[in-house]
Amino acid sequence: MPEGHTIHRAARIQRGLLAGGAVRVDSPQGRFAHGAALLDGRELLAIDAYGKHLFYAFAGDVWVHVHLGLFGKFRTGTGEPPPPRGAVRMRVSGERGWMTLSGPTACDLVDDNERRLILDRIGPDPLREDARPAAAIARIMRSAAPIGVLLMDQRVVAGIGNVYRAELLFRARISPAAPGRSLARAQILALWKDARMLLRDGEERGRIVTTRPADRPHPRGAVRRGEQYYVYHRTGQPCRICGSTIERAAMAARTLYFCPVCQSEPSRPSSRTIAGMRARSPKKPRVAKGHVTAS
Ligand SMILES: [Zn+2]
Incomplete structure (x- = not known):
């Protein structure tokens, strides 16, 4: 679409x-x-x-x-x-x-x-000069839905589709599974500003390019095929930033692409990974009130 x-x-x-x-x-x-x-x-x-x-x-x-x-x-x-x-x-x-x-x-x-x-029925559109992000930010901040779902919801923000969703969240290093209300206002405003900048660039070029020149294998000259995205359609390939393998998952009825390492905050996209993280994290010792533990 x-x-x-x-x-x-x-x-x-x-x-x-x-x-x-x-x-x-x-x-x-x-x-x-x-x-x-x-x-x-x-x-x-x-x-x-x-x-x-x-x-x-x-x-x-x-x-x-x-x-x-x-x-x-x-x-x-x-x-x-x-x-x-x-x-x-x-x-x-x-x-x-x-x-x-x-x-x-x-x-x-x-x-x-x-x-x-x-x-x-539609949210503010970052490409419009008259758009005000306040309504979108407020809606995201009070929602328990994942930010990866909210960005695709045209009632929240208008104009963002599957490519921009994946790329915006990667550029912000935000996990697509993070609930809207777990994000700070400044993070959401930064997403809005990045969306506006990327959408304007896409409107001028007639194609979507989200990689910064320094992150492309060929930083100079025209953007080559396969170098325009960080994560979109890059399942199994190495992350341009950390080298980890790009993963995919289904979210909001569309395939979502993400780097499990760069986008590990504040929560992970798959329950399997979340379980794995919990298993590895050391348990805090429970200390009863009034007691001092010697160690
Ligand atoms: Zn990465």
Whole structure:
């Protein structure tokens, strides 16, 4: 599933091609024919991204809400649109260019009220200038759920997916299993700031790169294939920092990748490891009140 940087990048590119003028809208596949007929010929005022949601604002207080889901795909270009490829749900074309949308989870006409309801359900988006992290931080600080689950929950923070989750937690050296409420405010704020920086970088590059140059086998020049992540899809490979073997586990219905050594604080991801840790830690002698033990 595309993460927030992909959606913001799509919004930026499509704004450049289509916003600010009257557009033609149709639905070659037919499933958005009614909406397209209503919008055809109207001015497309703006295209806005919030997390993984897109809103196309048309003149007359009408929006199209788009969520790509797992299989949705945009194509864009300049000039006249080519013949539709595959099942194109919505096609928009203007004087400068065109876009097509196929396979989305959502492509619906919404009014201002419905748009607000959708926005009320999602947390702040680190890629938005107007985003305030306070609500996300408060929610994480009072939750017993693992931070690896909370970061993927779009109601808590919008736009973070499986790649950013794994990489953000590694860069912060936080165990994905750590309960939200075990984290300090400063740790969560640092996660937010790192998410904002990485998502912006991803939006500009059009791909996710989370490794610092010094941690890559080839620190200079373009980021090579296989050097862009610390832990994501690196199961069984050595950690770039400590050399330990990268592990994986299932969390929030997706595979999570982590370094069991760098990310051992404050708690470990698997119960097996936790049991192993406990077995190795020396037991504190129980001392009754008033007694002094000689040793
Ligand atoms: Zn490590």
